Amino acid sequence: MITTQQGKLYKTMILAALVSLVLFFSFQTTVYSSDIPEVRVAISLQQNFLELSFDSGYNLVNAEEDVPLALPGGKYKLSNANGLIEILDGQGHCLGLYSDPLYLEPFSEETSGSSFFSIDNACYGQKYRGMLEIFLDGGTLRAINILDPESYLKGVLPREMPPSWGDYGGMEALKAQAVAARTYALDNMNRQRHDNFHLCDTQHCQVYAGIGCETENTNRALEETRGEILTFNSNIIELFYHATNGGYTELPQNVWTSSLPCYAAVPDPFDDPSNPLGLSNFTEHSYARWETEVPLNALGFLLADGRTGENAVERVYVASVFPSGRVQELVIRGTEGQTVSLFKEKARTALGLKSQLYTVDDEPKSSVWIVSRLYGAEKKEHFSGLKGKCARDGYNTLRTLDEGSYVVQGKEAKGSVPYLSLTIKGLGWGHGIGMSQNGAYNRSKAGQVYEEILSFYYPGTEMEKIY
Ligand SMILES: [Zn+2]
Numbered sequence: 001m002i003t004t005q006q007g008k009l010y011k012t013m014i015l016a017a018l019v020s021l022v023l024f025f026s027f028q029t030t031v032y033s034s035d036i037p038e039v040r041v042a043i044s045l046q047q048n049f050l051e052l053s054f055d056s057g058y059n060l061v062n063a064e065e066d067v068p069l070a071l072p073g074g075k076y077k078l079s080n081a082n083g084l085i086e087i088l089d090g091q092g093h094c095l096g097l098y099s100d101p102l103y104l105e106p107f108s109e110e111t112s113g114s115s116f117f118s119i120d121n122a123c124y125g126q127k128y129r130g131m132l133e134i135f136l137d138g139g140t141l142r143a144i145n146i147l148d149p150e151s152y153l154k155g156v157l158p159r160e161m162p163p164s165w166g167d168y169g170g171m172e173a174l175k176a177q178a179v180a181a182r183t184y185a186l187d188n189m190n191r192q193r194h195d196n197f198h199l200c201d202t203q204h205c206q207v208y209a210g211i212g213c214e215t216e217n218t219n220r221a222l223e224e225t226r227g228e229i230l231t232f233n234s235n236i237i238e239l240f241y242h243a244t245n246g247g248y249t250e251l252p253q254n255v256w257t258s259s260l261p262c263y264a265a266v267p268d269p270f271d272d273p274s275n276p277l278g279l280s281n282f283t284e285h286s287y288a289r290w291e292t293e294v295p296l297n298a299l300g301f302l303l304a305d306g307r308t309g310e311n312a313v314e315r316v317y318v319a320s321v322f323p324s325g326r327v328q329e330l331v332i333r334g335t336e337g338q339t340v341s342l343f344k345e346k347a348r349t350a351l352g353l354k355s356q357l358y359t360v361d362d363e364p365k366s367s368v369w370i371v372s373r374l375y376g377a378e379k380k381e382h383f384s385g386l387k388g389k390c391a392r393d394g395y396n397t398l399r400t401l402d403e404g405s406y407v408v409q410g411k412e413a414k415g416s417v418p419y420l421s422l423t424i425k426g427l428g429w430g431h432g433i434g435m436s437q438n439g440a441y442n443r444s445k446a447g448q449v450y451e452e453i454l455s456f457y458y459p460g461t462e463m464e465k466i467y
């Protein structure tokens with residue numbers, strides 16, 4: 001027999017379930033209209049659990065049961081419990097074990113636009129818009145932020161270009177970067193570089209840091225270019241950009257192997273550190289001109305016989321350059337006459353240089369180098385004031401050192417070793433293909449609009465508004 005009170009309770013429960021169900025389905029169909037693609041971004045977690053918190057209520061929806069678990073504002077911890085997902089509240093009480101996938105969604109459609117949740121153990125950001133899918137991938141807990149591309153890009157753009165540029169005449173550069181980031185993201189989504197999600201939140205796909213990094217300038221740049229991407233023959237282009245080109249753009253085939261449409265190798269007076277146009281408010285990128293010293297003996301491993309030591313390399317010279325001045329072939333000659341050629345990008349990366357646009361001082365000079373040959377832990381020495389000097393790390397990669405102090409470890413670590421070194425002078429930072437961010441900034445300050453900026457760096461492309 002059902003008492004009146006019990007009957008009321010059952011009715012309320014059934015009603016609540018129905019309302020939740022209606023809300024669930026209406027949320028699915030109305031928040032993301034069919035013509036706007038949904039972006040699935042994997043949030044990198046610091047541990048194999050998920051620490052969630054939010055102020056207002058969210059529903060946790062399990063696809064099988066269809067009845068949401070209503071979570072009021074607070075803290076929650078989700079973790080793998082033998083193939084199920086265990087949910088603990090802020091006091092450590094277990095709220096249940098659920099099979100995956102689970103979806104974290106705002107209570108109602110009205111609040112979905114303004115509500116956000118935090119992932120307290122996220123690596124690159126904390127507060128996020130949209131919803132979250134949670135599932136187990138071979139025992140690893142995955143958190144996938146599902147949201148519309150514009151909301152996603154709001155958490156990307158500030159990490160790609162300084163938002164403050166917008167306050168100094170650079171709004172059109174931010175808008176050009178907004179179109180570039182959108183084009184890059186949508187192209188990347190089509191490439192399916194990941195299983196189960198479109199994009200990761202690291203540099204591999206573009207750093208995404210959620211709401212915490214959003215700024216007024218970058219949000220405005222996105223709003224004013226909403227849905228706009230660059231296409232060629234109606235296809236999204238494979239888009240590249242970089243920090244500063246040193247005064248000349250580059251073709252993909254002069255850096256890698258294959259060519260692509262929509263790229264050109266032409267002078268860029270708006271990013272040439274000599275400022276040939278005499279612009280009064282010209283900004284020179286801090287890496288537009290650089291100089292580094294490379295010890296000859298550190299290049300011995302590049303020789304075919306892998307000889308190292310003081311007398312392995314005799315000379316290093318540029319054998320040919322592209323019209324831009326970027327190195328096409330760099331030759332390393334050993335003391336026994338053996339030579340090795342490094343082509344294109346290798347002529348930059350093997351030496352750990354900022355760009356491929358450089359010259360080598362042919363006369364080696366004597367320098368002092370800090371060398372660590374073995375990566376052991378027996379001997380440690382501190383060195384400081386090494387900015388601009390070169391050293392091999394434990395992975396045998398040559399790098400230019402930044403300001404700071406260093407610890408040298410290893411059985412054969414030597415504090416001061418005199419070696420012959422080369423002076424290399426270069427221009428630019430990055431591959432030089434496509435848009436130079438610094439060039440875009442100078443163009444914006446000189447009055448160019450973002451369409452002009454993009455058509456210079458991506459000639460032949462069209463701007464298409466896809467939503
Ligand atoms: Zn990725």
